[in-house]
Amino acid sequence: MREQNDYIVYVKDLTKVFGDFVAVDKINFRVEKGEIFGFLGANGAGKTTAIKMLTGLLAPTSGEAVVAGFDVRREPEKVKYNIGYMSQKFSLYDDLKVSENIRLYAGIYGLSRKEIKRKSKALLEELNMVALRDKLVGELPLGWKQKLAFAVAMIHEPAVVFLDEPTSGVDPITRRQFWEMIYKASVAGTTIFITTHYLDEAEYCTRVSIMVDGVIEALDTPKNLRLKYGADNMQEVFVLLARGEHTLQGKIKKEK
Amino acid sequence: MGTISYILQKEFLQIRRNKMIIVMIILMPIIQLIILGNAADYEMKHINLHVIDRDLSTTSRTLVSKFRASSYFSIVNSSFDAEVADRDIRNDAADLIMEIPHGLERDLMRGEQAPISLRVNAINGVKGGLANAYTTQIIQDFNGEWLSDRYPGRAVVLPVGIAWSNWFNPGMNYATFMVPGILVLLITIVGVFLSGINIVREKEMGTIEQINVTPIKKSQFIVGKLFPFLVIALVELTLGLGIGRVIFGIHYVGNVGLIYLFSIVYLIAILGLGLLVSTITETQQQAMFIAWFILMVFILMSGLFTPIESMPRWAQIITDFNPVKYFVEVMRMVLLKGSGMSDISRHFGIMALFGLVTNTLAVWNYRKRV
Numbered sequence: 001m002r003e004q005n006d007y008i009v010y011v012k013d014l015t016k017v018f019g020d021f022v023a024v025d026k027i028n029f030r031v032e033k034g035e036i037f038g039f040l041g042a043n044g045a046g047k048t049t050a051i052k053m054l055t056g057l058l059a060p061t062s063g064e065a066v067v068a069g070f071d072v073r074r075e076p077e078k079v080k081y082n083i084g085y086m087s088q089k090f091s092l093y094d095d096l097k098v099s100e101n102i103r104l105y106a107g108i109y110g111l112s113r114k115e116i117k118r119k120s121k122a123l124l125e126e127l128n129m130v131a132l133r134d135k136l137v138g139e140l141p142l143g144w145k146q147k148l149a150f151a152v153a154m155i156h157e158p159a160v161v162f163l164d165e166p167t168s169g170v171d172p173i174t175r176r177q178f179w180e181m182i183y184k185a186s187v188a189g190t191t192i193f194i195t196t197h198y199l200d201e202a203e204y205c206t207r208v209s210i211m212v213d214g215v216i217e218a219l220d221t222p223k224n225l226r227l228k229y230g231a232d233n234m235q236e237v238f239v240l241l242a243r244g245e246h247t248l249q250g251k252i253k254k255e256k
Numbered sequence: 257m258g259t260i261s262y263i264l265q266k267e268f269l270q271i272r273r274n275k276m277i278i279v280m281i282i283l284m285p286i287i288q289l290i291i292l293g294n295a296a297d298y299e300m301k302h303i304n305l306h307v308i309d310r311d312l313s314t315t316s317r318t319l320v321s322k323f324r325a326s327s328y329f330s331i332v333n334s335s336f337d338a339e340v341a342d343r344d345i346r347n348d349a350a351d352l353i354m355e356i357p358h359g360l361e362r363d364l365m366r367g368e369q370a371p372i373s374l375r376v377n378a379i380n381g382v383k384g385g386l387a388n389a390y391t392t393q394i395i396q397d398f399n400g401e402w403l404s405d406r407y408p409g410r411a412v413v414l415p416v417g418i419a420w421s422n423w424f425n426p427g428m429n430y431a432t433f434m435v436p437g438i439l440v441l442l443i444t445i446v447g448v449f450l451s452g453i454n455i456v457r458e459k460e461m462g463t464i465e466q467i468n469v470t471p472i473k474k475s476q477f478i479v480g481k482l483f484p485f486l487v488i489a490l491v492e493l494t495l496g497l498g499i500g501r502v503i504f505g506i507h508y509v510g511n512v513g514l515i516y517l518f519s520i521v522y523l524i525a526i527l528g529l530g531l532l533v534s535t536i537t538e539t540q541q542q543a544m545f546i547a548w549f550i551l552m553v554f555i556l557m558s559g560l561f562t563p564i565e566s567m568p569r570w571a572q573i574i575t576d577f578n579p580v581k582y583f584v585e586v587m588r589m590v591l592l593k594g595s596g597m598s599d600i601s602r603h604f605g606i607m608a609l610f611g612l613v614t615n616t617l618a619v620w621n622y623r624k625r626v
Binding site for chain 2: 055056057077078080081083085087089090091092093094095096100103104105107108109110136
């Protein structure tokens with residue numbers, strides 16, 4: 001048996017209940033270092049709630065979650081030091097310049113002045129945004145904003161980065177560039193935890209989990225999932241699972 | 257400490273980029289102080305007087321001419337008919353009717369009392385009260401003069417004489433009285449509104465989500481939010497004190513440094529309140545609405561526009577929880593009366609307590625786990 005700390009994300013029976021609504025129902029999974037872990041599910045399936053618990057924003061009702069070696073319940077602040085997060089909604093400051101946003105977050109994560117300078121420069125070069133460093137973020141097109149948000153989420157070199165629908169609303173070219181960034185980070189050893197509604201993107205993941213009504217219905221590599229459900233692509237697998245047509249339980253639920 | 261400096265840098269940059277705030281910071285004190293300082297005047301000039309003189313004697317004419325000479329009154333009409341006079345009041349043409357009965361001079365000569373009747377339109381309570389007070393003063397003057405004319409050489413002894421002298425505001429200059437108070441409003445508005453809207457804005461924009469996943473501490477974030485507005489409010493105070501000195505020519509008797517010291521304690525309390533508002537609301541609209549409600553109550557019950565002493569007992573108890581009241585008092589005490597630290601130590605204590613409560617609640621209520 002491997003220790004739970006060997007995994008970057010270790011989740012056991014994690015549950016969140018709001019009133020009498022079970023948003024996340026005893027989910028279990030483990031994410032290995034350097035993996036690109038696709039966290040799929042229809043709207044309202046409980047993905048965002050699960051991510052909020054993993055990032056220390058929301059206290060679990062029950063169960064266990066260890067992220068980057070720290071228990072989210074007992075040491076949420078230590079978890080926060082070791083993770084990056086990029087929200088569904090763009091959440092950098094529109095009224096700050098590109099360089100100011102980078103400096104702010106680098107500063108908050110405790111990077112030294114020298115490191116901030118070096119990092120900012122490297123980051124802007126990598127993003128091809130050197131010329132835009134003094135532009136207000138609000139003036140950038142969405143694709144650029146999302147790339148910047150990803151880079152900022154990675155500024156403190158976290159062990160794992162959570163990306164909540166990072167590519168929604170982004171044009172195909174930028175989407176590809178975005179995935180190139182993701183691959184690069186993954187190769188460098190950062191674990192990627194990503195949610196998306198673009199199922200072609202799911203094919204790029206090392207492993208994919210599909211959440212339905214607060215429960216993880218399937219978890220495997222894209223290839224194995226396709227084989228298991230006899231589908232040509234992830235799109236088919238997702239529709240099959242999300243509609244709940246593969247189980248008797250799902251059928252009953254649907255008839256209700 | 258390092259983290260806070262980055263947060264502060266961010267807040268100041270955002271404020272600097274917000275042109276509206278900068279304009280307001282400069283314009284607000286100028287407009288509020290110059291307009292309100294001149295407009296908020298409890299002295300009533302030209303109270304419209306309707307005279308019914310049934311005596312038509314030298315004495316009654318002297319009395320009427322005293323009213324005519326006073327800048328407080330203008331005689332708009334005179335008649336011999338109470339109904340005409342009543343109509344004037346109803347039409348709002350007159351605020352006050354003075355009726356001098358037939359036989360005033362004769363009665364006075366005989367050394368008897370000669371009652372005259374006054375009827376005041378008290379729809380506007382302040383105006384009615386002032387009309388009353390001014391009239392009493394004029395009639396008292398008249399009595400004194402009449403007695404000394406009648407019995408020359410004899411010292412006139414009125415049963416009880418009133419000698420007015422306005423301490424701490426010798427010229428009874430209303431600007432002197434109002435400007436320090438209005439300055440309090442200015443600072444309060446800056447404090448409650450700007451801080452109240454600030455965190456909510458981050459909630460609305462979604463930017464707080466990114467902040468919340470960082471390891472930043474609640475206290476660091478709150479201090480980062482508090483401090484810039486503290487600075488802005490102190491800039492306002494400085495501008496305001498300057499305007500009071502230069503434009504209104506108010507001579508500050510007390511220690512201005514003490515005012516700054518109190519302002520800081522006051523601002524921490526009031527900014528905490530603003531933050532509390534922003535932690536319990538979800539949108540800027542909600543925050544504005546609640547902040548405005550609180551400010552209305554604070555301002556109207558601060559003793560700035562209506563004396564607290566004239567409020568009913570229960571309302572006076574409410575004002576004990578109004579920080580604006582304490583600051584208005586401190587402003588007037590220190591700036592006009594020259595009160596020192598020992599005179600306002602109670603105010604300091606109460607304000608510190610208030611600040612402790614509001615800020616504790618704000619930090620406690622600002623849930624970083626959304």
